[in-house]
Amino acid sequence: MQIVKGLGVVFAVLFLSVSCNSKSENKTESSNGSDIPESADLNQKEIFDKASKAICLWPKVGLRNKPGRKDTKYLTTIYFGETVEYLNEKEKTEDHKEYLKVRLSDGSEGWVYEYLFTLGGELAIIDKEIELYKRPDIMTFEGNKLEPMDMVVILQDDEQDDWHQIASMKREKKGWIQGDISALQDEINVKLGILYWRAMEESSERKYDLLENILTNPNFKESKLIDYVNKALYENEDGGEAFYIEELDSFENLSSNKLGIKTDLANVRNEPNVNGEILFQVEKGDICHIIAQGESLEKMNGVTDRWYKVNLNGQEGWIFGYYTTKRRE
Numbered sequence: 247m248q249i250v251k252g253l254g255v256v257f258a259v260l261f262l263s264v265s266c267n268s269k270s271e272n273k274t275e276s277s278n279g280s281d282i283p284e285s286a287d288l289n290q291k292e293i294f295d296k297a298s299k300a301i302c303l304w305p306k307v308g309l310r311n312k313p314g315r316k317d318t319k320y321l322t323t324i325y326f327g328e329t330v331e332y333l334n335e336k337e338k339t340e341d342h343k344e345y346l347k348v349r350l351s352d353g354s355e356g357w358v359y360e361y362l363f364t365l366g367g368e369l370a371i372i373d374k375e376i377e378l379y380k381r382p383d384i385m386t387f388e389g390n391k392l393e394p395m396d397m398v399v400i401l402q403d404d405e406q407d408d409w410h411q412i413a414s415m416k417r418e419k420k421g422w423i424q425g426d427i428s429a430l431q432d433e434i435n436v437k438l439g440i441l442y443w444r445a446m447e448e449s450s451e452r453k454y455d456l457l458e459n460i461l462t463n464p465n466f467k468e469s470k471l472i473d474y475v476n477k478a479l480y481e482n483e484d485g486g487e488a489f490y491i492e493e494l495d496s497f498e499n500l501s502s503n504k505l506g507i508k509t510d511l512a513n514v515r516n517e518p519n520v521n522g523e524i525l526f527q528v529e530k531g532d533i534c535h536i537i538a539q540g541e542s543l544e545k546m547n548g549v550t551d552r553w554y555k556v557n558l559n560g561q562e563g564w565i566f567g568y569y570t571t572k573r574r575e
Contacts, residue, residue: 298333299331299366301327302326302327302330304416306324312357321354322356327443328350368399369440370398373429378419390419390421397439442457458479507565515563537562
């Protein structure tokens with residue numbers, strides 16, 4: 247009996263010893279970071295990602311080899327909406343401006359003016375009008391609003407009674423919005439918005455080309471924002487009616503929101519297909535204002551081209567691009 251009790255004590259001591267060693271080893275592993283719970287890893291990574299991200303708010307920003315502009319070397323251009331990695335280095339120049347050291351997606355490193363970027367935040371594009379407040383307080387509304395197609399960075403990660411802090415392109419609008427922010431943050435719509443605003447900052451001719459590229463990009467076909475791109479491309483810039491006739495001896499310098507008729511006579515139909523009802527005809531030399539364009543290329547009479555909805559002296563309909571200055575070469 248005593249022998250049994252003695253063996254029990256020995257086994258108990260051995261068990262405690264193994265248990266303590268196991269806890270010690272687990273504690274050591276945990277302190278080395280190799281046994282941190284997966285959820286903790288994700289949280290730490292999320293915090294790191296947010297802190298190390300910077301988003302460009304200006305149409306074009308120069309990346310330089312050192313802080314400031316004096317005696318510096320231009321390296322490359324960063325464009326509006328581009329996200330770069332903040333390398334946790336800041337430096338103030340003689341003119342008291344603060345610069346950030348960043349890394350681009352291609353690995354390039356350099357310095358940028360801090361005011362032209364936001365640290366952290368998420369890009370979003372607004373799809374309907376929403377009130378903008380000076381502070382997270384309903385008494386601070388001063389009549390400012392966000393409009394459809396405004397591109398913003400949502401700065402406030404933690405909600406304050408359902409308030410969100412934002413800054414728009416070039417910081418022209420900044421403040422707080424409340425409740426449902428009516429913002430589209432999925433990748434397709436955000437990228438459409440970035441391309442839209444890059445286009446809107448260009449010259450008229452270049453702007454039209456870039457907007458047309460958005461309309462013809464199949465990835466944006468289902469976006470609810472595509473109508474705003476179409477409107478920006480084809481609306482009359484002088485704010486008048488959406489059509490006019492321009493008397494020109496030739497089609498030289500014809501803007502991208504107009505097309506000229508190159509064939510002797512062409513049919514304009516009620517639908518963008520060869521079976522559509524003929525509404526009226528246009529003649530060689532006529533210049534039409536473009537209202538919209540077909541979503542895809544179509545084949546007619548052995549040639550492939552796009553249909554365009556046009557307006558000529560108040561009459562509207564669809565014409566096949568092959569008969570116009572929009573003919574695909």
